[in-house]
Amino acid sequence: MAFSDASLTALRVFREVAERGTLTAAAASLGYTQSAVSRQIAALERAAGAPLLSRRHDGVRLTPAGRIVLRRAAAVLGEIDAAARELAGLPGEGGTVRLGWITSAGAWILPRALTALRATHPRITVVTREGGTPALVRALRAGTVDVALLSSAPPYRAPDDESPALALETLTERGLLLAVPAGHPLARGDHADVADLRGRRWIAGTGQDRVLGVWPGLDERPEIAHSARDWLAKLRLVDAGLGITTIPAALARTVPPGVRVLPVRGGPQEQRRIQLARLPGPVPEPVAHLAEALRAAALETGLTD
Template identity: 80%
Template sequence: MAFTDASLTALRVFREVAEHGTLTAAATALGYTQSAVSRQIASLERAAGTPLLHRRHDGVRLTPAGQIVLRRAATVIDQLDATARELAGLPDEHATVRLGWFTSAGAWLLPTALTALRRTHPTITVTTREGSTPALVRALRAGTIDLALLASAPPFRPPDKETPALVLRTLTERGLRIAVPETHPLARGEAIDVADLHGQRWIAGTGQERVMGVWPGLDERPHIAHTARDWLAKLHLVAAGFGITTVPPALAPAMPPGVRVLPVRGGPAEQRRILLAHLPRPLPEPAARLADALRTAALETDLSL
């Protein structure tokens, strides 16, 4: 069986597996059974004559051959989809940019940049999706998004170890801050001493991001009073006086009433970066325009803080 005999369905399934990181998640996204996904991957590997995936307890990882197939499959699928749209009389794919973003970017950076882009380049359509860093990086590799906004913490390692390395541009780097209720004793000053964070009630994230919301490097086991998946819930819990939480400084304009955002002094600096990531190839003009809008929005936000 030659690889030229590989079916388009198998290529689409393979791209979904690469993006979602597990056969189960890909099956759910496609509405298939896991066994059906496994059969499609097996047929593709037979056509390639080599394994395309490493099966591990925590999911799958592409082999070097799998990375080659993914790059080619993404191109083929996108071209066929663009052809179908053109035949149907729909807008050209080149006028559309697909952007992935981390959660808190949706409260300030994303709407600011999209508003500016709509004003200067109204013919560019931007579609977006929210996701974790691993999910967005897989989507970039799979070719299902063109750009990704990523949050990065020290020691600022690359978001994955795959090759070729992603292009990463730092849009902004600022110190982490603390959101406290206006009625909290910590809200009385213009900054919080790191020693005063001991014994506080924290509002943290959930699942693998449970520690998000707790000041890094505390030399005690934090008292996590509440956990919440989204920033809006965390901040309204803060406003209601149920605890404190860490926030990136750019979220300050989006605070609900009753919340103060303050820097922390003492101890090591806790810097956070916002990165714009894409595959190492020239960006089409619409994607480059969006990248410029995101950089400008990040710079303007920095200057206003």
């Protein structure tokens, strides 16, 4: 079987696996069984004459051959999807930008940027999707988003080690803050000391292979009272007096009335960046206009904080 005979279904399945990071997640997204996904990948590998995925305990990773196939598959499927949109009477790819965003960016940068873009370039259609940074990086690699707003924490490493390296632009860098119930002892002051965070009950979740919601670098095993992936859910649990959590500074103005937000003193400064990421190469005009709107929104919000 020559690679030119590879089916569009197999290419779509492969793109989904590359984006989701596991065969199980890809199967759930596509509505397939895991064995059906495995068969499609096996057929594509036979056509390519080389392994495309490296199976690991935490999911799959693209091989060098897999990166080549993904890059070409993304281009082919992008053209097919664009043709389908045109046939359906929807805007063509030239006027559509697919944007991925993390939750903290969606709370402030995204609404301002999209409102401004709609006023200045009403013919540009922006299709958005929310996700964690690792998932959005995979989506960029898979070609299912054109540009993404990612989060980055010290020491600000590249979001992945794939090639080619993503083009990254820092839009904003802000401190990490502590959210506590208004009646909590820590809420009596205008800040919290890092030493006062020991022995506290935390509301946390997981993301990017680390715990999110616990102050970084504590010299103890934290007590996780409740786990939640959604920032709003975490803040509601704090509001109910069930624990404390950390939040990006960008979310400080969105907390419920019963929550106080405090800076933390002592220890290293905990900064968080929001970065605009895309694959390297020429920037289509709609993407450039969206990027400019995102920059302006980040700057405008930073000046009004």
